[in-house]
Amino acid sequence: MLSQELLKINNLSTSFQIDEEYYAAVDDVSLTVRENEVLAIVGESGSGKSATAFSIMGLHNRGKIEGEMLFQGQDLAKLSTSEMNKIRGKDMSMIFQDPLTALNPLMEIGVQIGEVLLLHNKNMSKTERRNYAIELLGRVGIPRPERVVDQFPHELSGGMRQRVIIAIAIANQPKLLIADEPTTALDVTIQAQILDLIQELKDDLNSGVILITHDLGVVAEMADRVAVMYAGQIVEESDVESVFVNPQHPYTRSLLSSIPATDYAQDRLHVIQGIVPSLKHLPRTGCRFKGRIPWIDDDAHEDHPVLHEVSEGHFVRCTCYQHFYFPDENKEDQANGVTEG
């Protein structure tokens, strides 16, 4: 039995203005996050994965947002900033990529945690907030929390600061936790600890988690469901096992073959030809991945690619996946990912 739906995104498009014109960085994305489920959104820079997260949190101050984001029966896209402020930090919170810059350098750790408590619970006294901050710091595995609560960010290591950010995120027992590349800036052993912590907190709070990352290893370790994004669109979506064991879309397959030291990679890593087009120069019609697999016949692509359900709960965009094969190595080497921009 599936657990309850927490967030349902229908046809979300987020556009930004470049030279008088709007370009969609997130283009017609639909997603569902359930309770106690980790949904990973994977993609490289420019895929629109972070823009999706920022849209959900309402943190784009210049983007134009279209579509629906139903969270606990409310459409987030329609809420005013002050209505959003009642939800973010409370029912929905976010963990950021770079722990070195995500904390205010001139504010004590305890005050920064206390702020999110104060904003959503006016009845808490200053002492109560401080005590609760200490409890939270202990909860996220920070040693000697009663000392750390009065310290400033620069006195802590990167891993410790990321724990503080997590403490802020879970302070009000959120139902939805959005983690935007939470371990990219951290060392491997610290990464493992932070991932374990997020998993543990998710189980405790029964929350849904959206994990944004470019690291397929992290996805394999954490996710229940995976959405692969390319150029603003979801190109493949399914449960985690299918994506890794039975990947379908050419982009997913290429990505998996390009990471070193996995069972997928051969002696030589696969190189995806060309580069991710910039927002302004995205092809808006036809298969967006077409230009990066030029050896595949044009007829293999759809004119208006849609997501096809290839098996239950497994969606793939465009028909080109049926015709995709990896090119001959030598031929590929000549191009070797080089296109003159």
Add this chain to the structure above:
Amino acid sequence: MALLKVDDLKIHFPIHGGILNRKIDEVKAVDGVSFEVREGETYGLVGESGSGKTTTGKAVMGLNNITDGDIYFEDSHLNAKKGKKVDVRNDIQMIFQDPYSSLNPRKRVIDIVAEPIRNYEKLSKDEEKKRVQELLERVGISSDSIMKYPHEFSGGQRQRIGVARAIALNPKLIIADEPVSALDVSVQAQVLNFLQDIQKEMDLTLFFIAHDLGVIKHMCDRIGIMYQGRLVEEGLTEEIFNNPQHIYTKRLVAAIPDVDPRNREKHREFRAQIKEEYQQSFYDYFNEEGLAFNLKQITDTHKVALPERG
């Protein structure tokens, strides 16, 4: 044969403090590291931030003051006292982490790539241009782009320009300091493949510094694992990954995410188990100061930092 030999290298940085700002302590960034990089191989130095891997690399380039120890390159003593200093800088080149900031944005590609050539050789304008075009073609960038600026290239292409600059003087050794950690997965694959190609083509020796064990495993023949300024283990890539001996190495290897989600639970349990072993047996592997012991040979190729018996 050892192309590069680092012998008991120590690099200590002073900490200043007190009222008169005198030296009150020192950070032992590198504290007695010895290893050899053999001709034609790729040697990987792995460690987390603060392990001293980058400091070691910079010391070989002559970019750090060496407190103690010796560095030899093809039998010439790199850090010999004044007078005997041998200039091997055109034999050793470096590639940096961030292709966005390691190239001067106000210089054209021709000036960036030709810079080392101008320092060491006198060429006419035409000869220089021809040479740069050759180099660019060699790294897979159109020779028409010599008048472009760095911002006109993608991340992977910029890293190639950095490589073109590095190979301009036909070096024997290239030190690559986290050359792909700022790049996207697909671009990373591009640069790694390309480094392997250029190594084969030019008979280069690679000294690869990275924190990503996946990348290191893919690239390197031999690996040294650093922790807090010392080597804890050194061996062939298979030895390090399939038969790690030091608890820190085990922990690092266990921390690499497994890309098969079906192994998830097993892997997580294994990681928890290693973590517990690490905490319980810490002082079997480290001395009272929490530092690694001296390396001991356990097979012909495999060395581990274990305490003296008895």
Add this chain to the structure above:
Amino acid sequence: MWKFIVRRLIITLPQLLLLSLLVFFMASLMPGDAFTSQIDPSLSQDAIEEQRERLGLNDPWYQQYGRWVSGVAEGDFGTSTAHYRPVTDLIWERMINTIWLSLLSVIFIYAIGIPLGIISGRWNDRLVDQIITGYTYLGFATPIFIFALVVLFFFGFTLGWFPTGGSVASGLEPGSFEYIVSKLHHLLLPALSIALIGVVGTVQYLRSEIIDTKQKDFIITARAKGAPESRVYNRHIFRNSVLPIAAFFGYEITMLITGSVFVEQIFSYPGMGNLFIESILIRDFPVVTAVVLLFGLAAILGALLSDIILSIVDPRIRIK
């Protein structure tokens, strides 16, 4: 932090020594000496020589320097050659006036500069910011003495709203209410002139500091916590941007004290700057030397004050 302050104080000592040497040699390089202006032309060359010998003016420089420094340390700057009064007395009342003027100017600068900087930074590139930025460009381009002259002419002479000279109306009992009001009345115009021009640096600095802070990651963190915009600005952006301004307080004061030279002259305000120019014109070198020394001292102390304030407000320095 205490270590930092003590270390900072120790650095001040060589600065003071260097300043005193500089001022001393500058004084001895000035045309003539303390004696030149007192010479009765009818006096014979021998008599002059005798006098010089008696005053120690023929001694080697280090003896003269030693005498001068030990005098200065006791507050003895010698005797004004023009007024036949101890320089210390002469400077004292002028110094009080200058300090009042500088203080009021600083209050005006912060009272005008902080709101303008905040508005300009918060709504950058909007119309209101363009107006404020336009004003700062004008302020940079306008020399203070020209601006002060225009202000004096318009408000002082044409409209007659403000007195055009002096520091207080005559005949009032010092300490009485009327006395204080009259002082303020005299201070207002010069202080405003200084502030309206001097404020532009503060405005521009605060503006760029705010625009910079606005784009920091921790601001996104604050919004993600559900903090309303007013709190994001007050608690995170303004607080973090104003602190560096607070640290400039010391420099600001120094700049004002030394920068008041023109304005005091134009408004005939009896302060140190005014005294400085007067004394140069009448070659009253003991006074000139003393004023230069005090200006230098103010610069050193201002820098010291700024560093100390910075170490108090910024935890990254405080905790080291």
